[in-house]
Amino acid sequence: MVIRKNEAIILRSRDYSESDRLITFFTKSNGRLTGIAKGARRSKKRFVHSLEQLSYVTIAYADRSTSGLVRIDASELRSAFTGLRGDLARLGYASLSCEMVLEISPERQSNSALFSLLLQYLHQLEQGADPENTSLLFQVRMLSLSGYAPNFQTCVFCGQEAYSGKNWYVSIAEGGLLCTAHPGIHGTYPLSVGTVMLLRRAQQTSLTKLWRLRFDRKSREGCRVFLLDLIRHHLEKDLKSLKLLRQIGALNAAG
Ligand SMILES: [Zn+2]
CATH class of the missing domain: 2.40.50.140 (Nucleic acid-binding proteins)
Structure with a gap:
């Protein structure tokens, strides 16, 4: 013992x-x-x-x-974290992050970077950070730290770098970006090049700088559904905590 x-x-x-x-x-x-x-x-x-x-x-x-x-x-x-427990949206997003970590982390496998991410995220929520913005940053980074990072660098089919061009698509099945040269691919989500850059920064920047990144309205619309679908795809199950967020209208556009 x-x-x-x-x-x-x-x-x-x-x-x-x-x-x-x-x-x-x-x-x-x-x-x-x-x-x-x-x-x-x-x-x-x-x-x-x-x-x-x-x-x-x-x-x-x-x-x-x-x-x-x-x-x-x-x-x-x-x-x-008493400061976030009184606010239903913050509590909902905090519970969602705990459920995600519970489902995505293998038992007894050390991941101190993911621990730090979760701890800082809860502090951010308690200190009044925008809950949805902070949650999207948490989700992108959690996927990277758990070995499920999508490729936001280049088109997974032709290798074109995602620096320019107006429209990009991300495919859960292909595990990353697709450019417009491959029409007819099903199950893709449209993303602007600005959103692609933001997602890339969220994967790579230091943890202390992560929370300064901002999803604007358009980026939120693009990522809200896509990230939850991606996480659901890897976990192979629905997350129970989404129910509360949907009930209070925090995830209006989420599927
Ligand atoms: Zn391509």
């Missing part, structure tokens, strides 16, 4: 038995883990607010093997 202590973000928290809770959390150095918090339903004192979804914590857990559930011994709250 190995005892570990790690920074983590709680991705999902649910009742497990009469007294226990089942917690899935994303650690800074050991990736995604799931564990049982014994007595967490009965003894609120032991885990005060530190096992709720979104919470940023220092978690102590006992791990007996290289797979399966861990035993959560303690969880100390570093930030509950």
